[in-house]
Amino acid sequence: MADYAEMKSRFDGLKAEGLKLNMMRGKPETKQVALSIPMLSLITQREDMVRNGVDAANYGELAGMPEARRFFADILGCREEQVFVGGNASLTLMYDTVAKAFTHGLLHSSSPWAKQEGLKFLCPVPGYDRHFRITESFGFELISVPMDEIGPDMDMVEELIKDPKVKGMWNVPKYSNPAGIIYSEETVRRIASMKPAAEDFLLMWDNAYCVHEFDGDYVEMPDILSLCEKYGNADMVFEFASTSKVTFPGAGISCFACSEANMAYMKKLLGVQMISADKMNQLRHVLFLKDKENTIAHMKKHAVIMKPKFDMVCDMLDREIAPEGIATWTRPKGGYFVCVRTKPGLAKRTVELCKEAGVAVTPAGATHPYGIDPDDSVIRIAPSFPPIDELEKAMEVFCVCLKLAAAEKNV
Amino acid sequence: MADYAEMKSRFDGLKAEGLKLNMMRGKPETKQVALSIPMLSLITQREDMVRNGVDAANYGELAGMPEARRFFADILGCREEQVFVGGNASLTLMYDTVAKAFTHGLLHSSSPWAKQEGLKFLCPVPGYDRHFRITESFGFELISVPMDEIGPDMDMVEELIKDPKVKGMWNVPKYSNPAGIIYSEETVRRIASMKPAAEDFLLMWDNAYCVHEFDGDYVEMPDILSLCEKYGNADMVFEFASTSKVTFPGAGISCFACSEANMAYMKKLLGVQMISADKMNQLRHVLFLKDKENTIAHMKKHAVIMKPKFDMVCDMLDREIAPEGIATWTRPKGGYFVCVRTKPGLAKRTVELCKEAGVAVTPAGATHPYGIDPDDSVIRIAPSFPPIDELEKAMEVFCVCLKLAAAEKNV
Known part of the structure; x- marks a missing residue:
């Protein structure tokens, strides 16, 4: 001692x-921020901002620039139709997903969560304070689930989700915040095949660090959307990602990805809230980052x-x-x-x-x-x-x- | 005939x-969109994106770039501290304000509106379909109030707000959508001095066309925030504006403005939902539009x-x-x-x-x-x-x- x-x-x-x-x-340091400065010169004239007939500068395209949807689909390994491109923060998209469950209900909700009492949310620990604060702010009881080096304790999770009041679970499956671990294939499979009692269980899959290796080669993760689909849970999962730590932390682009059925349902609700996120910044990002390989x-x-x-x-x-x-x-x-x-x-x-x-x-x-x-x-x-x-x-x-x-x- | x-x-x-x-x-036409193209070349290097120690590219500043708050305060005639700068759509800020009332309650709410039944919202007609759809989506009963060339029928409004279930009212006070009329000074004064039965009445003041004259000189409107304050209603009003029809319809910046007490309350809630909106685009706008006069x-x-x-x-x-x-x-x-x-x-x-x-x-x-x-x-x-x-x-x-x-x- x-x-x-x-x-x-x-x-x-x-x-x-x-x-x-x-x-x-x-928070990325200034040198990292500087890496994306060339992006800012990619749209400077009229020709740059129209792609395949879509005007990035004008109204329209609720789910975002088609090119940006394709870009995130490439990164996440899902289909373009499953991607909704948002503004500068996946945090806001996550908040809004929970908020929609609360105010309108999710696709399979019998009623909006605001009308239900005593709801609970699973929080693998250690985890991300901003995740926990979202669900705390909406009045959920937060239930800690311990994590080890292959992910959350799945025996415990499988037990807890028998309670229909348990409405969802936070996850950072790759380089988890803060433990830095990667969920094992077996953990991901067990999560995708869960049978929660809640018919509208919300699996929050924050793939915040999906391309964020700093040591060694890129590590492939299974596409959670198709894995959930395989186990009959297509509508259980919402996945999130952003370029906050790829380009500009305060001025990147974000997305959520979900089943086509969820997408149709969410677009109906989101069409009341917005016309589209900033497509100009979406296009700028796609012109700069191009695709998964280049990213x-x-x-x-x-x-x-x-x-x-x-x-x-x-x-x-x-x-x-x-x-x-x-x-x-x-x-x-x-x-x-x-x-x-x-x-x-x-x-x-x-x-x-x-x-x-x-x-x-x-x-x-x-x-x-x-x-x-x-x-x-x-x-x-x-x-x-x-x-x-x-x-x-x-x-x-x-x-x-x-x-x-x-x-x-x-x- | x-x-x-x-x-x-x-x-x-x-x-x-x-x-x-x-x-x-x-929807602005392409020639209008083209007017703001020079804006896109204003931030292209590191020096451009840091102002008074605030890095527009990185995390921070929940309420937006200070310069952008000042800019909107200048346009709206209110104080910088009363302005929260958002992303590319005031529609989203309006939706979120109603959503917050619903999920968390407003500053003076006895309970979140989700816990209350039979709520109503006043809708001056003819009005903006997207406004009405927001409140419809949250399940309010929508009450039409006829408009004439000086604004909504205020006798009727003053009668309706005696009902504590009447929780708010939509307004487009200048060049109203679609009637194109401007609320008279007397109408604005009567609105600012209303005594609604609901302690958390939400006056939605969508100043969408605040600088949007196309015929003749700029028309001054009273600052609704200080007018409400004068009549003891400081916390009743949320004002909204954006540059959607000033710069780029899909890639502008937006704001809400409210009393300092409301701002403190909303920042606590919004801090759970976001880190900040896209400050780079905010800064780009301020560099381009500069101030009210130049706008x-x-x-x-x-x-x-x-x-x-x-x-x-x-x-x-x-x-x-x-x-x-x-x-x-x-x-x-x-x-x-x-x-x-x-x-x-x-x-x-x-x-x-x-x-x-x-x-x-x-x-x-x-x-x-x-x-x-x-x-x-x-x-x-x-x-x-x-x-x-x-x-x-x-x-x-x-x-x-x-x-x-x-x-x-x-x-």
Whole structure:
């Protein structure tokens, strides 16, 4: 165990430096943003904005530019007709899907969820705070399901979905936020073949990191739509993706994908809410990213910036924390996070100490429903935004704080 | 009255031409879209996308680029802090406002509207079909309120709002869709000073045509936010605007404006749904349109394209229809529509005949709740999209069809 006095003195020294560093959110750094600047010059005249008779600048095409639908279908391995292209945020599309279930009901709902009481939603943990907050905001009871390195505990899920009040489940199947794991083929198959008691069970499949390898080759995932279809669950799943971490985080394009029956149903509802999302930005993206192959090539440029940061974070944890035996972590090959699991009771204090020393880390608990991690042990590290020298300093602070927290508690 | 046989023969002749013309939607024509093409070259490098430390390309700034908030505040005459800048459609912001009332309740709601029964919404007629459809989709009972040339019948409104189930009211105060009228100062004052029984009454103020004069000078309107504030109704109103008919119909920017108390409340809810709308497009717009003065100057270029079309439509109605005494119409100085009021019972048949002759007109009834015009007399003409020669042909067809419909019915 690290010596308290030594750690306290190192901590005080770091604190005295008056740092202001941030490892809080999965935010691409400026160099990554710059990779997509050429995209901004692709539509500058009238000829550029009309494709196959569709005017990207004018009204129309509720489900988006046909080229953009094809693009996402290529990325996700589904059919063009199953894709609805949205605006700059898949988060908004996810929120809206839940909101539609609430206000109008889904395709197989007997009544809108607003008219039903005591609804529950499954939340694999550790997970994405913004997912959990959506369902919390709509008043669902959030049920934690533990995850391991191949995905959520499916025995538990299969048991929980026998309750008809359990209306859905969040998932980040590839490079999950924050654990960085990839659901195994067997996990995905078990999910696609679930038999939930709720006739309108909503499988939220946030494929946020579908092409986001930074270490090694692209990893193929099964197309969840056809897999669900195969098991008689075609209408159970809504899949989401975006280019937020491919092009511009605040100005990318997004999509949801679902069965044709769901698409027909959702288009009827969405046609009341919108005429179409910004098709000009959709077209700009397709002109730039072209197709899956070219997008994967583009992601290699992100990888060049991302990999050294993740290596540095994990190497420092290996060097500074592993010998202490006070935490474990994943070494992900894609996504945006390193997930540190401390011995119980250390996460909050570590984050607090980091803050005191001028390093912002995602609040402990954020990875769990209601922001409460019962073991107080999960810390999400987001290495992407700071330049690598700042990140190194931030990680130095983090390791000292974690060791100091352990020494304080004598663990 | 026009001679049936003569009209039938003219109709058959026109029908035989196999026309395919469209006066259906308020869609800017291609020349108008082209006016904003220079905007697309304003952000093409890294320096362009960072303003006062805010990176338009990255995450953050829930309420939008500060410059864009200021821009809309200038246009609407309200304060920057009262503006939330959205994506490409004010329609979506309007839908979301109603949806939030439904799922979470508004600032002064005792409970979410989803938990309340028998809710009603006031719909000045003739009005905008997409407005009515939003409230219809949420299950409100829609109550028609007749409009004249100074706005909705306020005696009737003041009576109706004594019912606490009446939760709100749609408005297009300037160049109303489709009547083209401007609410009088007195009407606006009476609206701002209403005392609705519902504590969470939602005044929907769709200022869609706030700078959309095509004939004559810019017409100033009172700032509805400060007027409501003056009468103790600060939190009653949500105002909406967009650049859909200023720059690109499918790729503009939009906003809502409301009291600071409403803003704080809505930001808490919207922060669950989104990180921000597309700030890059917001910045692009501000760089191009700059401010209110420059935007009004830009709208003069639209006017040059729009005015001859409206003149032609109204002149032809004057020439062809006025002598028959079978309809009246407005001659608006802004907005997107000419509203024709036929003698009762002629609207549907006229639109049907137009369709038969290859001219698409907004379905009769679309201007009324549930698509039902009890007098069957209102037809909305949208002259903007077709080039003027096509429009002239379409109007020739329209006039023949209206006269034929009248002759058929012997009115």
